[in-house]
Amino acid sequence: MRHDLRNHAQTMQAYLQLGQTGQLEDYLTELSSSFEQVDDVLRTGNVMADAILNSKLSLCRSHDIAVSATAQVPASNIPDVSLCTILGNLLDNALEACLRLPDQKERFMRVYIAPMKGQLYVSVTNSSPGRSRVEGGRYVSAKPGRDRFARHGFGLFQIDRAVKLCGGYVNRQQEEGVFSTEILLPL
Template identity: 35%
Template sequence: MKTLRQWKHDYHHHTQAMHMLLENEDYSELRKYLAQLNSDFKNLTSMVSTGHPTLDAILSSKILIAKAHGISVEQTVFLPEKLSIPQTDLCVIIGNLLDNAIEACNKPNLQQPPYLNITIKIHKGMLYFKVINSSNGVYLFDKKNLLSTKNQPEHGYGFKNINDIVENYGGFFNYEPQSNSFAATIMIPLQSEEEEA
């Protein structure tokens, strides 16, 4: 957010510099200047602003990580000002969902370019999360429970932690592993004042 404020503050300096380059017909330098601004602005537009600083931080950082790995990201995030569910629990859900999605997008033998689609909103009186990502169709299960494919002893805790939190709030989760994509849907009931937000 600090970087974004600085960029806005310096915007008029950028326009003045570009105007001078245009007046001097220095088109080559102007193209370079615009290319650099465009690159900087792409990083800034990856930032999410929901009004919940902790959520904004984790969402923005995961999106930037995904883009740094060459993953195409689409996001739709709308949240009310007040949420009864602690941000710490929401961060566990979002962080694990996006970590798993980014990991899947970095696997070999994808049948399509890596992508990540994130939706977080209020839907039918519930807090609704949906994350869809490209996949190579390889999944690990343990007693019908989906596990992470990380080659680490603690693998599978991400999904377990998500499931425990969702069930604690009386919500539900659904995972759809397909041959070329993976979709995770989570819905958590909200209190009446949140439904109206």
């Protein structure tokens, strides 16, 4: 999927550089039709955040995960690439944790994003089987087949890196069956 995404991005960039906006539009239309139907329920004020949130939350609903989401993303100096990395990885991790629960009735995800005291507050809370393992202060990936060098979640690393680049703060908490991440990003 990462290779496909890179290829699609390079193709779209080439169309832009050549000024072939008509071909780019056709390419985007074709690419969009290849994705699952996405519910367009959230309007945050940020087109990129809308695309990520609506796509990921639609996927959650298609897996019978109970979703509660409220989001408002004001215009800010937070780079879209960083926000995309943060939201995409947060929601992917939450989805994967929910899907590890055998009982669909226990699966849930709550998303809350809003400006708060000059910061963008991002909170994702989700059901999770048991407690996540922590080694050396870092959460260990629950994905099967990880060797000792790849055990630490790459998605968590990407989130932490993007938050740090934005001058923000990450807090993760867990209880039996629940995992929560809170992020503050300066607006």
